[in-house]
Amino acid sequence: MDSFEFYSPTRFVFGRESEKKTGDLVRRCGGTKVLLHFGGGSVKVNGIYDKVVASLTQAEVPFIPLGGVQPNPRSGLVREGIDLCRREKVDFILAVGGGSVIDSAKAIAFGTVYAGDFADYYFGKDVKAPKPVPAALPIGAVLTIAAAGSEGSANSIINLEPGNLKRGATGEALRPKFAILNPMFTYTLPPFQTACGAVDIFAHLVERYFTPTQDVMVSDELCEGLMRSVVVASVKALAEPTDFAARSDLMWAGSLAHNNVCGAGRVQDWASHGIEHELSALYDCAHGAGLAVVMPAWMDYVKDTDLARFARFAEKVFGVAPADKTLMVDEGIARYRAWIHSLGLPLTFRELGAKAEDIPALVAKLGLNGNTLGRFRPLKDDDVAKILESCAR
Ligand code: NZQ
Numbered sequence: 001m002d003s004f005e006f007y008s009p010t011r012f013v014f015g016r017e018s019e020k021k022t023g024d025l026v027r028r029c030g031g032t033k034v035l036l037h038f039g040g041g042s043v044k045v046n047g048i049y050d051k052v053v054a055s056l057t058q059a060e061v062p063f064i065p066l067g068g069v070q071p072n073p074r075s076g077l078v079r080e081g082i083d084l085c086r087r088e089k090v091d092f093i094l095a096v097g098g099g100s101v102i103d104s105a106k107a108i109a110f111g112t113v114y115a116g117d118f119a120d121y122y123f124g125k126d127v128k129a130p131k132p133v134p135a136a137l138p139i140g141a142v143l144t145i146a147a148a149g150s151e152g153s154a155n156s157i158i159n160l161e162p163g164n165l166k167r168g169a170t171g172e173a174l175r176p177k178f179a180i181l182n183p184m185f186t187y188t189l190p191p192f193q194t195a196c197g198a199v200d201i202f203a204h205l206v207e208r209y210f211t212p213t214q215d216v217m218v219s220d221e222l223c224e225g226l227m228r229s230v231v232v233a234s235v236k237a238l239a240e241p242t243d244f245a246a247r248s249d250l251m252w253a254g255s256l257a258h259n260n261v262c263g264a265g266r267v268q269d270w271a272s273h274g275i276e277h278e279l280s281a282l283y284d285c286a287h288g289a290g291l292a293v294v295m296p297a298w299m300d301y302v303k304d305t306d307l308a309r310f311a312r313f314a315e316k317v318f319g320v321a322p323a324d325k326t327l328m329v330d331e332g333i334a335r336y337r338a339w340i341h342s343l344g345l346p347l348t349f350r351e352l353g354a355k356a357e358d359i360p361a362l363v364a365k366l367g368l369n370g371n372t373l374g375r376f377r378p379l380k381d382d383d384v385a386k387i388l389e390s391c392a393r
């Protein structure tokens, strides 16, 4: 295990009616005027918005609403939010939604207190040691989809316009002070979004699991247990959308998969995420759907780097019986694809709506500039192109 510092101070407030604590939590974090940030309207339709407003009102916390966050959140609304927060002297950002709303909230929280352009801190893949954002307004999240893990992460991913460059910022200041996790809030998700969320949670574990670091039994076992749980719970939640136990498991797994408890002390990969972000930037597809296509293809491409680790993944996550390692590895990846397919998600460029002729542009936009992507198996431009070409066949 490598040396590490683990500091992940988000307060997770889990359970039925946990949103009733929102107003008090904002107060405890020092918030006196809130930006209430949300997406395209699902929270108004399903009543979550009204519940959060009731809690803020009861705690006598004034708020200003700003809706309209699109999946793959855009910089235009971030800039609008920054202006609004400065003008109205907002001192707390409350995100009610999924990864896109939370990431937009984080960008606004940072941009409001930063004298320059918030995009200065949103870096590309050629940046090896990104500067962490220095400060931000405090952020809280009321989560409505188990997926991105942004409710406990120190990252924000924004589509920078013009050009739709999907870029990330990082820094402890971006980690939410609290996250309200009411699994019942995810009952209204369309099946496609439930599936995308499960595949994203699984991917956050895969990015950490495939590592060159030796002797990391604790986090290996954490990753494997969470991956198995996500597979089982996703199938149950799709069969019965109001299965509280399955929704609970997905929601808590989503937070644990990405607050880095599973990644401490080990080198992590993140190549599949880097590649996927170019797909969701270009095609505006769901992040989980892009990962459903890219990650199994990445596995096929890099499996020879450490056959033993892939065989262990096959056995411990997908129950493949011990046999010849090469056969086990291929069977494990096949079962991973079968699970994704059973959730109704794409596995190929065609199913995703991506085009082979865009591959050179996707690779160019990734912007490696001679650097490599991923740390389990560092990839160059031509490796990325080959992975994408395999998705396009
Ligand atoms: O916009 P509304 O109307 O709310 O609808 C949303 C949206 O269309 C809908 N939805 C959410 N909760 C719902 C619901 N519909 C009905 N009932 C509910 N309870 O679901 C759609 C997708 O929402 P979105 O927030 O985009 O999903 P997700 O949580 O998957 O977030 C994806 C974004 O997070 C980024 C991705 O790149 C992508 O931009 N990521 C952020 C990370 C981070 N900050 O740490 C890490 C991830 O790897 C990821 O890259």
Ligand code: ZN
Residues within 6 Å of the ligand: 148, 200, 203, 204, 273, 287
């Ligand atoms: Zn992800």
